[in-house]
Structure formats: structure tokens, C-alpha cells
Amino acid sequence: MSNATDGFPLADDSASLPPMPAVPRSSTARMIADAVRAAIVDGTFAPGAPLRQDALARHFSVSAIPVREALRQLESEGWAKVEVNKGATVALLSAEEAREIYEIRSALESLAIGLAIPLHDACSLRTAESLCKAAARELDxxxxxxxNQAFHLSLYAPVVRPQLAEMIETLHRRGERYLRLKFGLPLHKGESDAEHVAILDAVRRRDVATAQSLVAAHLLGTGDLLYRFITERAQADAAQAEPRRARRTRASHSGS
Structure with a gap:
């Protein structure tokens, strides 16, 4: 896939998203959404970049219908913004949205872990421990x-609460591209991995109150970190852009 970040990468013949196999339309839409979502997460599609329906349809050799369905799905998950007569674009990063996602996750996942702890057994705890270690080792x-998502969901896996699970998974998906920003802050990833270990230890000890407190603090802390990071980056970008705007203004006045 092209590394272009302004404009629409899939309009380029050099784009290298995988070809679309012959599948039912609903599955086709889901696969297109997955491919575009992955491109947003890895930074290939920049915030605000257009998601042209015609380019996607050509790239995947499909009609416009599954592409529209994919874009609607991405919009419902917070990845895209679709406007009448303007088309779809990658949703902008929002400090407020990042913080709110983690605030809601803290409430839901505190509930889930409290329900799950009495139901954990040796097998489920081994699975959670393996996933915790895998997340700590992962550098991509x-x-x-x-x-990270697999580890968190393993903590709540014993609970049979379909609606609660669906809400948590949806929030994980909406927070994916924000979570990726933590790799620009390596110290904080290390702290996060250590917090995972502490949460798992509380689950293993069946200490409901401590596990709930640690999960809430872990998620609220991540939300606050991302809020500050995105806000500070936006302020820095605005400060860099101001001299360019001033130069353009002066050039315009001098040419008039």
C-alpha cells in the first residue's frame, strides 16, 4: 500500500491491499472495512484523508454497494466521517473522543472483571498470562x-454477558488508532505492561476490589495520557503552521 498521507492512497495503481476473494456481499463489505481500518491504524490513511468510493470499488473489483456498506460500518465505529455531497474521509483524531472512550471502558471493564473473577479457572488464567506476556513483548x-485487546478480553472471557461484551469490543475497536499513539511514548507502554501484570495478579488472587480499582486506574490513565498527547501535538502543529500562514498573508498583500 502506498505511504501517501494526503489524498487517497488507493487511487494509486501501486497500492498493495490484498485482492478481494469471491465472497457474499456482506462478507465483502466486512473485508473492505477491515482492510481500510488496518490502513488507518498503521498510519497509511492519515486523519482527514478522503476515502473515495470509486477508488475502493476499482481496487477491490467490486460494485459500489459493498463499499458503501463498508464505509457505513467504519462510520458507526468512529473510523470515518461520511457527509452528504462530500463523501467519506478518515475521522480526525480527537483528544476528547480518546478520553471519553477510555472513561467508558473503565466503567464497563471494571464491571466485567468483577463478574469474571469468581468464574476464572486454571486454564483461563494460563491463557490470560500468556496473552499478557505476548502483549509486553510486542513491538509492532x-x-x-x-x-492488548486479546489480553483485556481474556480477563472478562468467563462472563456470559453478550451485550456487555459487545460494548467493550466496540470501544476497543474505536480506540485502536489512539492506542497506537502510545508507541510514540515508549516509557508509557512499559508502564502499561506493568499495570497489566498487576491486574492479572489481582485476578489470580481473586481480589475483586483491587482488580476493579487497577483496571479503572489503568484505563483512565491511558485516556488522560492520550488526551494530553493529542492536545499538545495539535498545539505544536498550530504553532508551526502560524508562520506559514503569516508568510502567505504578507505575500498576498504585497502582490495586490
Whole structure:
């Protein structure tokens, strides 16, 4: 896939997303959504970049219908913004959204871990421990997102609460590209991995109150970190852009 970040990478013949196999339309839409989501997570599609329906359809050799369905799915998950007469674009990163996602996750996952602890057994705990170690070792941002989610969900796996599980998984998906930003802050990833170990230890000891407190603090802390990081980066970008705007203004006035 092209590394272009302004404009639409899939419009380039050199794009290298995998070809689409022959599958039912609903599966086709899901696979297109997965491919575009992965491109957003790995930074190939920049925030604000257009997601042209015609380019996607040509790339995957499909009609416009599954592409529209894929874009609607991405919009519902917070990855894309679709406007009438303007088309779809990659949703902008939002400090407020990042913080809110983690605030809601802290409430839901505190509930889930409290329900799950009495139901854990030796097998489920071994699975959680293995996933915890895998996430700590992972240095690739895209794979870390998946390993981090797998570890968190393993903590709640014994609970049979379909609606709770669905809400948690949806929030994980919406937070994927924000979580990836932690790789720009390596110290904080190390702290996060240590917090995972502490949470797992509380689960193993069946200490519900401590596990809930640690999960809440872990997620709220991540939300606050991302809020500060995105806000500070936006302020720095605005400060860098101001001299360019001033030069353009002066050039415009001098030419008039």
C-alpha cells in the first residue's frame, strides 16, 4: 500500500491491499472495512484523508454497494466521517473522543472483571498470562493493538454477558488508532505492561476490589495520557503552521 498521507492512497495503481476473494456481499463489505481500518491504524490513511468510493470499488473489483456498506460500518465505529455531497474521509483524531472512550471502558471493564473473577479457572488464567506476556513483548504497533485487546478480553472471557461484551469490543475497536499513539511514548507502554501484570495478579488472587480499582486506574490513565498527547501535538502543529500562514498573508498583500 502506498505511504501517501494526503489524498487517497488507493487511487494509486501501486497500492498493495490484498485482492478481494469471491465472497457474499456482506462478507465483502466486512473485508473492505477491515482492510481500510488496518490502513488507518498503521498510519497509511492519515486523519482527514478522503476515502473515495470509486477508488475502493476499482481496487477491490467490486460494485459500489459493498463499499458503501463498508464505509457505513467504519462510520458507526468512529473510523470515518461520511457527509452528504462530500463523501467519506478518515475521522480526525480527537483528544476528547480518546478520553471519553477510555472513561467508558473503565466503567464497563471494571464491571466485567468483577463478574469474571469468581468464574476464572486454571486454564483461563494460563491463557490470560500468556496473552499478557505476548502483549509486553510486542513491538509492532498494529500487532500490539490486537494482543492488548486479546489480553483485556481474556480477563472478562468467563462472563456470559453478550451485550456487555459487545460494548467493550466496540470501544476497543474505536480506540485502536489512539492506542497506537502510545508507541510514540515508549516509557508509557512499559508502564502499561506493568499495570497489566498487576491486574492479572489481582485476578489470580481473586481480589475483586483491587482488580476493579487497577483496571479503572489503568484505563483512565491511558485516556488522560492520550488526551494530553493529542492536545499538545495539535498545539505544536498550530504553532508551526502560524508562520506559514503569516508568510502567505504578507505575500498576498504585497502582490495586490
Amino acid at each position: 504497533p498494529s500487532r500490539y493493538v490486537a494482543r
